Amino acid sequence: MKIIDGKAVSLRIKDEIKEKTAKLSESGIIPTLAVIIVGNDPASRVYVNNKKKACEYVGFNSVEYALDESVSRNELLGLIDRLNADSGVDGILCQLPLPKHIDENAVMNAISYEKDVDAFNPINVGRIMSGDFGMLPCTPAGIMELIASTGESVCGKRAVVIGRSNIVGKPTAMLLLNADATVTVCHSKTKNLKDICRQADILIAAVGKAGFVTADMVKEGATVIDVGINRGKDGKLRGDVDFEGVAGKAGYITPVPGGCGPMTIAMLMKNTYNAALRRQNTETCG
Numbered sequence: 001m002k003i004i005d006g007k008a009v010s011l012r013i014k015d016e017i018k019e020k021t022a023k024l025s026e027s028g029i030i031p032t033l034a035v036i037i038v039g040n041d042p043a044s045r046v047y048v049n050n051k052k053k054a055c056e057y058v059g060f061n062s063v064e065y066a067l068d069e070s071v072s073r074n075e076l077l078g079l080i081d082r083l084n085a086d087s088g089v090d091g092i093l094c095q096l097p098l099p100k101h102i103d104e105n106a107v108m109n110a111i112s113y114e115k116d117v118d119a120f121n122p123i124n125v126g127r128i129m130s131g132d133f134g135m136l137p138c139t140p141a142g143i144m145e146l147i148a149s150t151g152e153s154v155c156g157k158r159a160v161v162i163g164r165s166n167i168v169g170k171p172t173a174m175l176l177l178n179a180d181a182t183v184t185v186c187h188s189k190t191k192n193l194k195d196i197c198r199q200a201d202i203l204i205a206a207v208g209k210a211g212f213v214t215a216d217m218v219k220e221g222a223t224v225i226d227v228g229i230n231r232g233k234d235g236k237l238r239g240d241v242d243f244e245g246v247a248g249k250a251g252y253i254t255p256v257p258g259g260c261g262p263m264t265i266a267m268l269m270k271n272t273y274n275a276a277l278r279r280q281n282t283e284t285c286g
């Protein structure tokens with residue numbers, strides 16, 4: 001069994017972006033990410049701070065818009081309109097969850113698809129379906145990078161994704177399909193889950209239940225990617241995979257923490273860099 005080191009893979013990607021950003025900056029373009037945070041959710045604050053730190057590391061500008069919990073939908077949409085129109089802003093990220101009185105879908109729809117670095121806008125979701133990749137959804141794209149880092153081909157492999165959320169399960173299935181895997185998506189109503197998982201050469205766990213995937217659900221030598229982030233009563237983070245039990249059976253496995261988590265931010269940096277590159281091309285072409 002080999003552990004896939006998400007920290008190392010994400011650092012390699014961030015270092016590549018850092019180098020390319022230094023070159024891009026010579027042409028006067030510094031990739032710029034606008035980060036919107038609404039209210040005082042401590043977890044959101046940690047995520048936003050980590051994203052800002054990553055921007056600093058790779059040489060991007062990040063501009064934070066911290067809005068009060070009571071902000072109105074129209075005020076938030078007004079800010080997004082201004083950021084959409086600002087040619088100095090390459091990426092816009094609105095940290096979720098939003099307060100209940102604001103419709104998250106309306107906010108995702110409002111962010112210009114060209115600046116939608118989370119790839120939550122329906123245009124980008126649709127592009128993933130058609131295999132025309134502009135912005136890649138960060139966590140699923142990070143999963144694909146982790147699999148690629150093993151050097152094993154995805155083509156023709158049997159992949160099973162547990163979880164069908166819009167953020168992780170569904171887009172991950174589409175990326176695996178696009179890479180020529182034969183994909184099964186499982187969810188809370190799936191029958192014979194264990195049998196289906198046991199057929200997987202690549203098993204992705206995105207359930208949100210600590211230790212959900214046990215050794216008897218895993219095929220000998222499978223690549224197991226654990227997306228889950230579950231905080232226990234002891235304050236420790238645990239994945240959706242029973243790491244100790246499964247590690248003896250898997251060919252490759254990601255740890256939690258240090259697997260998918262760091263990759264999500266690295267892919268956010270990649271999307272922002274690519275958006276800035278498009279700005280450079282637009283400016284060059286007039």
Ligand code: NAD
Nearest residue numbers: 139163164165168187188206207208227228229260261264
């Ligand atoms: P979600 O709650 O939206 O979806 C969970 C999915 O699990 C659902 O589709 C549900 O059908 C499925 N499920 C629930 N119980 C099941 C069961 N008994 N059998 C089979 N399927 C079952 O969650 P999400 O947003 O997709 O996140 C999943 C996990 O990944 C969470 O722990 C979340 O914190 C984590 N996550 C991590 C990252 C990262 O950067 N590493 C990013 C996003 C989410």
